[in-house]
Structure formats: structure tokens, C-alpha cells
Amino acid sequence: MSQDSAGARLWQALEAERPLQVAGTINAYSALLAEQAGFRAIYLSGAGVANASFGLPDLGMTSLNDVCEDIRRITAASDLPLLVDADTGFGQAFNIQRTVREMTRAGAAGLHLEDQVAAKRCGHRPGKALVSQEEMADRIRAGVDGRQDDKFVIMARTDAHAVEGQQAAIDRACAYVEAGADMIFAEALQTLDEYRQFIDAVGVPVLANITEFGKTPLFTTEELGDAGVRLALYPLSAFRAMSKAALGVYQTLRQEGTQKNVIDRMQTREELYEVLGYHEYEQTLDKLFKQ
Numbered sequence: 001m002s003q004d005s006a007g008a009r010l011w012q013a014l015e016a017e018r019p020l021q022v023a024g025t026i027n028a029y030s031a032l033l034a035e036q037a038g039f040r041a042i043y044l045s046g047a048g049v050a051n052a053s054f055g056l057p058d059l060g061m062t063s064l065n066d067v068c069e070d071i072r073r074i075t076a077a078s079d080l081p082l083l084v085d086a087d088t089g090f091g092q093a094f095n096i097q098r099t100v101r102e103m104t105r106a107g108a109a110g111l112h113l114e115d116q117v118a119a120k121r122c123g124h125r126p127g128k129a130l131v132s133q134e135e136m137a138d139r140i141r142a143g144v145d146g147r148q149d150d151k152f153v154i155m156a157r158t159d160a161h162a163v164e165g166q167q168a169a170i171d172r173a174c175a176y177v178e179a180g181a182d183m184i185f186a187e188a189l190q191t192l193d194e195y196r197q198f199i200d201a202v203g204v205p206v207l208a209n210i211t212e213f214g215k216t217p218l219f220t221t222e223e224l225g226d227a228g229v230r231l232a233l234y235p236l237s238a239f240r241a242m243s244k245a246a247l248g249v250y251q252t253l254r255q256e257g258t259q260k261n262v263i264d265r266m267q268t269r270e271e272l273y274e275v276l277g278y279h280e281y282e283q284t285l286d287k288l289f290k291q
């Protein structure tokens, strides 16, 4: 593994690919799969922690520790730099500093903080409410001040486009950059031109959240790259697919009393072992316990 910090590795990944595709990985095994598919950076979604680890909706019900546990598991399994959804930061200024430090210690490469009120909602749902621009700028300042590795990425997410409109969202993003944000997460935009306007105004890398069944069209990397977007995020794509596949297998087992008709949808034992490096572990065992 490289000696560079996780944050430094995220900045390197950003240089290596335009836009940098960031794959949502709900757990350690998913991170290994994303690595196998060639991703250079991965993401721990707040919705992913709530939905997949706790069976809860994405409504600000999980804690800092809940997220850190998933960060630790993922970063123990994969060296890919991990960007983490820190929601609204889990409290006020000192809590946000703890969030930055604890997530760094858990192995994260960076996090994003959003300008919603603590009783947050999914960025692509109605009914969002925001804190003032000043309060969010304070959140960013607190996070930046609490950071011990200046390569650790502090990204500001603004949910304002859907609530206050495009210009207010851009003004907020500029204020967050002024407060020290390294990158901007422009949530729930609807056109490439809207991304261009953000990019022209903020002067730091901008992330596009290409989440399915939301407000943002499924723009391709080519379209996003041409517009100047630097990071393309797919927070829950694999989770949605694995959930549908799993439900199909459970239903088939119940209805047909056998898995024979869905076996071709399954990863084989050999494929699983390949992802895990199982045979190397076994060889180590054989070496350690020679008779």
C-alpha cells in the first residue's frame, strides 16, 4: 500500500481520471468488487449505511459511530480512497471536528457535509429545509479547522438548487468555498448547463450525483466531462441492483423450492474466492501448518 494518506490518494485519483467515477460501496465486499471493476475511488453513502446496514430510511437516524464502523470495515478491505457521506456533520462545531477526525482515523479520504437541517432528507425528495448560508459556512470552517491532514477532502454539498433555486445555490457554494471547502457537491441539478454554471462560479472541483430514480438525468461520463464535472458519483447503483437480485432469489426459493432456475444469476464459489484472494490465504495456512 502507498505511504500517502487516504486524502492524498483521493487527490491523485482525481488527477488520473476526468471525471473521476466514484462507486458507492455499501460494504467491504462491494469495495472489492468495485476495485475489480477498475474504479479508482469509492464512496460510502449515508443512505447506504441507513438502508443496508440498519434497514432504515435515509432520514438522519444513524450516528457518527455507525458510519465509522462501516468506514473501518471498507478501508480494512480496500486501499481505494473512500469518500464518505457525513450528512449534516452529526452536530455543532465541535461535533463536526470530531466527525472529521474520527472519519480520518477510520480510514476515510474525505467527507461531504450538507446544508440541510439536522432532520435531513434524501437530496432528491421533496420537503428539504436548509440552514442559513452562514450556519453552513460555519460547519465548513469547523471541519477544515478540525482536519489534521490537509489532504483530507472536505466537500460542501448544497441542497439549495431544489429549495432556493440555481442562483442561490451557486451563491451558497461560493460562500462554502470561501469558508475552505475543497470541492462542491451540487445536489439534484437537472441540466448540464446548470453544472457548467456551478463550475464557472466556484473554481474548485464539482461533483455530480448520478443517483438513479432521482431528479438528475443519467448523464454519461462523456457528457459530464465535457461540461467540466470532475467527479461522477454512483452512490447506490450496485446496492439497488443487488437488492433486486436478492429479492428475486428469495422469491424463487420460496415459490419453486429450489434455486436451480436462478443459479446463473449467482457469483460462483470460484469467483467469490478470486475476489477474496481465498487461495492465497489457504496457501499461507498450508505453509504455517506444515506437517
Ligand SMILES: C[C@](O)(C(=O)O)[C@H](CC(=O)O)C(=O)O
Pocket (backbone or CB within 6 Å): 045, 046, 047, 048, 058, 085, 121, 122, 123, 124, 209, 211, 212, 214, 235, 236
Ligand atoms: C448521495 C446520497 O446522499 C446518499 O446518501 O447516497 C443520496 C442518494 C440517493 O438517495 O439516491 C442523496 O442524493 O441524497
Ligand SMILES: [Mg+2]
Pocket (backbone or CB within 6 Å): 045, 046, 047, 058, 085, 087
Ligand atoms: Mg446521503
